[in-house]
Amino acid sequence: MTTIDSRDAATWVAALVPAAHLIGGRTVPSIGGAVTDVLDPGTGRVIGRVPDGTPADIDAAVAAASDAFPAWRDLSASRRAAVLHRWGALCTEHDEELGLLESLEVGRPYQGPASVGNRIVFIAGQADKIGGQSLPTATPDRLALTLREPFGVCGCIVPWNAPGALMVSVVAPALAAGNTVVVKPAADAPLTCLLLGELALQAGLPPGVLNVVPGGAAPGAALAEHPGVRHLSFTGSTVTGASVMRAAARNLVPVHLELGGKSPQIVFDDANLEQAVPEIVRGVTFNAGQTCAAGTRVLVQRGSRQRLVDALATALSATRLGGWDEDVDMGPLINRTQQQRVLNHIGIAQSEGAQLVCGGGVPPGERYEHGFFVAPTLFDQVDPAMRLAQEEVFGPVLAVLEFDDLDEAVEIANGTKYGLVATAWTADVGRAVTLARRLEAGQVHVNAGRASGAIGAPFGGYRQSGFGRTMSADSVLEFTQVKSVVLAGTGASHG
Numbered sequence: 001m002t003t004i005d006s007r008d009a010a011t012w013v014a015a016l017v018p019a020a021h022l023i024g025g026r027t028v029p030s031i032g033g034a035v036t037d038v039l040d041p042g043t044g045r046v047i048g049r050v051p052d053g054t055p056a057d058i059d060a061a062v063a064a065a066s067d068a069f070p071a072w073r074d075l076s077a078s079r080r081a082a083v084l085h086r087w088g089a090l091c092t093e094h095d096e097e098l099g100l101l102e103s104l105e106v107g108r109p110y111q112g113p114a115s116v117g118n119r120i121v122f123i124a125g126q127a128d129k130i131g132g133q134s135l136p137t138a139t140p141d142r143l144a145l146t147l148r149e150p151f152g153v154c155g156c157i158v159p160w161n162a163p164g165a166l167m168v169s170v171v172a173p174a175l176a177a178g179n180t181v182v183v184k185p186a187a188d189a190p191l192t193c194l195l196l197g198e199l200a201l202q203a204g205l206p207p208g209v210l211n212v213v214p215g216g217a218a219p220g221a222a223l224a225e226h227p228g229v230r231h232l233s234f235t236g237s238t239v240t241g242a243s244v245m246r247a248a249a250r251n252l253v254p255v256h257l258e259l260g261g262k263s264p265q266i267v268f269d270d271a272n273l274e275q276a277v278p279e280i281v282r283g284v285t286f287n288a289g290q291t292c293a294a295g296t297r298v299l300v301q302r303g304s305r306q307r308l309v310d311a312l313a314t315a316l317s318a319t320r321l322g323g324w325d326e327d328v329d330m331g332p333l334i335n336r337t338q339q340q341r342v343l344n345h346i347g348i349a350q351s352e353g354a355q356l357v358c359g360g361g362v363p364p365g366e367r368y369e370h371g372f373f374v375a376p377t378l379f380d381q382v383d384p385a386m387r388l389a390q391e392e393v394f395g396p397v398l399a400v401l402e403f404d405d406l407d408e409a410v411e412i413a414n415g416t417k418y419g420l421v422a423t424a425w426t427a428d429v430g431r432a433v434t435l436a437r438r439l440e441a442g443q444v445h446v447n448a449g450r451a452s453g454a455i456g457a458p459f460g461g462y463r464q465s466g467f468g469r470t471m472s473a474d475s476v477l478e479f480t481q482v483k484s485v486v487l488a489g490t491g492a493s494h495g
């Protein structure tokens, strides 16, 4: 494994990532000239300086993507697939750097390569399989068929919590379908996206087909509102997703939204707790709970509550905390604001009467003073109406709620505005079937944890968790529009 001394991280990053935007196949500074510091969230130290995108930079990127569109659209599907395969292979070759870089900027303890290359390769395999239909006609002198065509320039707004995977999950299908793309990574974690863009150029993606302009809300809003953008994908919070959708409405462009969650982990009396507990703990400590799919509501059948609470408290209290370069289980939150947000949620839960079992604040010790740490936190006696049971915390905070039977479990599980992932733990196959049907979520797992192991399973939300699906073969089709074509002769005889 490549090892990087955290004190040298900035030098390593500077060698790896172009400190510039990627526009039209070139690395360029921000038109505004401003730069943003990217911090290691475990220490607060600066690890990179990246130009801060402005609406003018977004204009330039959209113009480059518009110019590149006709040639990319008209390239044969096989050649588009070949370029994407090369990009995937190059990312696999650089898997460790990509994984380390993302760990560093997100603050997640490094636990192995990133595997974004596999995602690109999976989608590359779909690029030459986009086909239409031939349709029946009223008379035999006609042919009717459908074509699936790209939209044009696609805007892709990426959050900071898993920038590499979330970028390629949208960008690869958009490119496979013949679109060109402008990516706007989050200001807190833009480095992985810039390296992915650089690797795409090295793989032979023509200039302007993929452009990357990091920054905050201003370039994000500029991209969402841009009249040159014909399709928008947004991954992030529900509130910002709604504002992106309003912007899209002004230009009447389709939107794909991957938003937040408050995912239930439903534990029945017959569950195997030895199987369930490590998965539940991992679900809320991975990325310090900053994953949209985090199972942050534990719904437990009454008879097992105390046993489960004790097991969760033991496991959460044993969680080792540290930086991305340490051999630990959980890292810090992304920044000071997010740390304060999570601490605020903890305070609200206590004031609403939830019972704090463990954690509940910044871990003690000098080591944790400089980064943005919050200890893994467990609340018992949580009522479904409490804010802790309804609102996404986006931090390592677990809430335990009780139920008596399957009907009550389903009612509580479905009783938030979200519907991203629902997981159940039970030995009863009949109950598992009922749950798979009745749980309102884009993904239902039974006795399978965070990494369900499915390849090509569509990922996306119900209700306010969003709409549209990534990671499946069908996700390529979401970046196409359907054209019906009817062909007839001129009436002359062709005998």
Ligand code: NAD
Pocket (backbone or CB within 6 Å): 157, 158, 159, 160, 161, 162, 166, 184, 185, 186, 187, 215, 216, 217, 218, 219, 220, 221, 222, 224, 235, 236, 237, 238, 240, 241, 243, 244, 257, 258, 259, 260, 261, 291, 292, 293, 392, 394, 420, 461, 465, 466
């Ligand atoms: P966020 O909504 O604050 O930001 C997301 C992105 O939008 C960032 O790039 C940000 O710069 C940009 N942005 C901010 N204001 C904007 C505006 N007015 N117009 C356009 N773009 C704007 O979210 P976040 O805090 O970065 O990410 C955390 C959220 O993302 C959580 O709610 C989480 O659940 C969600 N998320 C969802 C998924 C999913 O697949 N469903 C995956 C990861 C994260």
